[in-house]
Amino acid sequence: MVPKITKQKNNALANRARMLVSCPDQPGIVAAVSRFLFDYGANIIQSDQYTMEPAQGGLFFIRIEFDLEDLDNRRQQLKADFSKIAEKFSMEWSITRASRKKRLAILVSKEDHCLLELLWHWQSGDLDAEIAMVISNHNEMRDLVESLGIPYHHIPVTADTKAEAERRHLELVKGNVDAIILARYMQIISPTFIEHFPNKIINIHHSFLPAFVGGKPYAQAHNRGVKIIGATAHYVTEELDGGPIIEQDVQRVSHRDNVDDLKRIGRHIERTVLAKAVNWHVEDRVIVHENKTVVFS
Incomplete structure (x- = not known):
């Protein structure tokens, strides 16, 4: 397809x-x-x-x-x-x-909402790129992805196999893709891997950075009693969740919202923020300067 x-x-x-x-x-x-x-x-x-x-x-x-x-x-x-x-x-x-479509590799774990948003934009022609492959440390989305004619690679990751898994990732993507999209891929990318794709790995972090860096940001936000939650799309650097920011958005929440509510609200923000960032990247609308971006959206 x-x-x-x-x-x-x-x-x-x-x-x-x-x-x-x-x-x-x-x-x-x-x-x-x-x-x-x-x-x-x-x-x-x-x-x-x-x-x-x-x-x-x-x-x-x-x-x-x-x-x-x-x-x-x-x-x-x-x-x-x-x-x-x-x-x-x-x-x-x-x-x-402009006619040369950038080739993308999408990395994803279990949560599918960001991947589905990108696939929908791609199918509708709004994402003018070629999705060269999807790589996952889980196998749940294989049927969906392969039904669209996109290669799907299942590479499990554990603490003991992380280095070998990343070596296999690099074999798949090096020389074959122009950019890598972390669509809720819940693994930390090593500095060695990042060196091969400077300012070409885009991550979606489920908080309004620089707040709540790292794991379980919705739980952190709930514990802090925030009234606004958000999501951030950024280029990946060696600093965890500290790379140049491409796009962010927020939505108001209240004391009535529990952690699951924040996750549900956040999923909508994440998928739209990531889709915008990827689209701007493939259309050459982003210039990186030091740890900032200029985005001609």
């Missing part, structure tokens, strides 16, 4: 590229980039920019979508020529083809 993506959408993206740029802020950046694309015959479809702390000579960020005739054959020369402008302004930059 394949997602219902229209032919019109594919045609619209055939010659479309996305440019992400971050550099020290100074006059002339937008003019230089726009002029470069104009001289190439490109048509800018969308442009978003942001300057961080402009009064202190901060950093400049820009995301541009543009159409360029015969993009596939001209993209390498385009990048080579743009590198001269990038050097002048000390840019970190990328140019990617």
Whole structure:
């Protein structure tokens, strides 16, 4: 089974590229980039920019979508020529083809709500990516996933087998996927594994970080008597639940809600927050700077 993506959408993206740029802020950046694309015959479809702390000579960020005739054959020369402008302004930059779908691996444990949300977005064509595989330390969701034509890999994890399980994970994903989604995958990822996918592993944490880091955050929240609970999608780093935040949301709760109520309310927040974050990542809408993100949503 394949997602219902229209032919019109594919045609619209055939010659479309996305440019992400971050550099020290100074006059002339937008003019230089726009002029470069104009001289190439490109048509800018969308442009978003942001300057961080402009009064202190901060950093400049820009995301541009543009159409360029015969993009596939001209993209390498385009990048080579743009590198001269990038050097002048000390840019970190990328140019990617919008028509190239990012390949995702989804890791999941027993709870299925985040996985189901991603699969629904994928089937409807709202998640413009390829789900290359689902990996789980449990076997409950195999039939569902395989019924959609997606490979399912069951790799049990115990304290004694964790290193071997992670080695098998790496064999499956290295060179085969562009990003990894932890859709309530209840295992800690090792620094060695993270090194292979910097800012390409997205986790959903079931609390409004930085509050209630680690395990059982709903129980922690209930014990604290909070009036708002939330969820946080972030890139995974060596610091537990401390990576750059992509998206968050909250909902009010009250003293009448027990831990199970908080979990039920939280599941809805988790699934929508993760879906947004994954969608923004695959559409090249996120720029990471140190431990923060600029998200052109």
